[in-house]
Amino acid sequence: MILRPVRDDERDAEVVREIAAAAFGAPRSLDGGHPTAGTAWAARQDSRTRHLARTDPGGCWIVEDETAGPVGAVLSARREGTWSLSLLAVVPGAQGKEVGKALLARALHYGRACLRGIACAPGDPVAARTLRRAGLTLHPTIRLSGPVDTTGLDPLDGAVHQGTSRHQDLMDSVDRRTRGGAHGPDHEELLRHHALFVVDDLAGSGYCYAREGHIEALAATSRRLATRLLTAALVATPPGRSARVTHVCAESQWALDVAVAAGLSLTNDGFLCLRGLRPPELAIYSRTVP
Structure with missing residues (x-):
């Protein structure tokens, strides 16, 4: 497994989007997006990825497998002492192999000096457990x-x-x-x-x-x-x-x-x-x- 920064280019933006689509399918992802929403959704996701890759290269990472290719991605940012997690996605074939753990650890390390942290998560039990284990408090929300x-x-x-x-x-x-x-x-x-x-x-x-x-x-x-x-x-x-x-x-x-x-x-x-x-x-x- 190779862990590398997300680059600010079209290819890496597409890679991150494809990882999220493979990881979450039709259900909502960690950032609430819907991979089935068409080209407008894709354009917004790619734009967000490139934006964070520019502003926070230390908080945005991709995991690549030598055989399977890109299998996971994380996007995070630091703003005036507040750390935020925008995306954490691992493709199904790599889940349960500590890929997500490695990505989140890198994102948390990037925000280690921040006193505050924010992430919006779906009701998925794996996502909830992962973020709770990372030390965040979980508060149920309403749509x-x-x-x-x-x-x-x-x-x-x-x-x-x-x-x-x-x-x-x-x-x-x-x-x-x-x-x-x-x-x-x-x-x-x-x-x-x-x-x-x-x-x-x-x-x-x-x-x-x-x-x-x-x-x-x-x-x-x-x-x-x-x-x-x-x-x-x-x-x-x-x-x-x-x-x-x-x-x-x-x-x-x-x-x-x-x-x-x-x-x-x-x-x-x-x-x-x-x-x-x-x-x-x-x-x-x-x-x-x-």
Whole structure:
């Protein structure tokens, strides 16, 4: 077995995507992606892989077998003392052979100086055991999904603006309050694939990334602003598309209230895995770059 860094090129991005597809198939992977979602999904996954390979080469690794070729991959990042795990995947033929253990150990070593850690995991028992053994606390989460009934939502109680890269300082400030460290360059990557909603007034500030009803990430400084952002993002869901909000902690009862008002279904949705952090009340972490 050879363990090597992920390179910032098209070939390695494709390799990582193929490993994830082989490892998880139709079910959700560690980052919540769906390998059957087509070329748009593939483009987003490849872009994420190349982004992390550029910003965090020490946290992104591939395991290659001399006979079978690439059999496992991990993507992780460090941001201002917060370590995050974006992907951990091992192809079926290599599972149970400590490939995943070796990859996670390398990613954890990369984040060894970080006091905080974040990973969004599915309900898969192997993933849960692996991350618990790594010292992360596991917190069950909720998925909000379905067609949006806008008639049940309250009117917005203030302005919501279209965000741009000029709002990065605002978003980094909110990140530091809700996840312990700013996302920094990750905001540029998220902006490539999502619409950005921003609030900034006397009540505080916050942001939300969304794409055709899928809420990728949300963070705010108060429940009122978080509610406003989620409401605005759900209202913007294109006709005929279902909304999807994943890995919502039980502490975020405001999000459940919005979901109930919008007629969304509430179901179990794996775990939010944390180190040195409490489950967030005012944030829904990105599965792409937690």
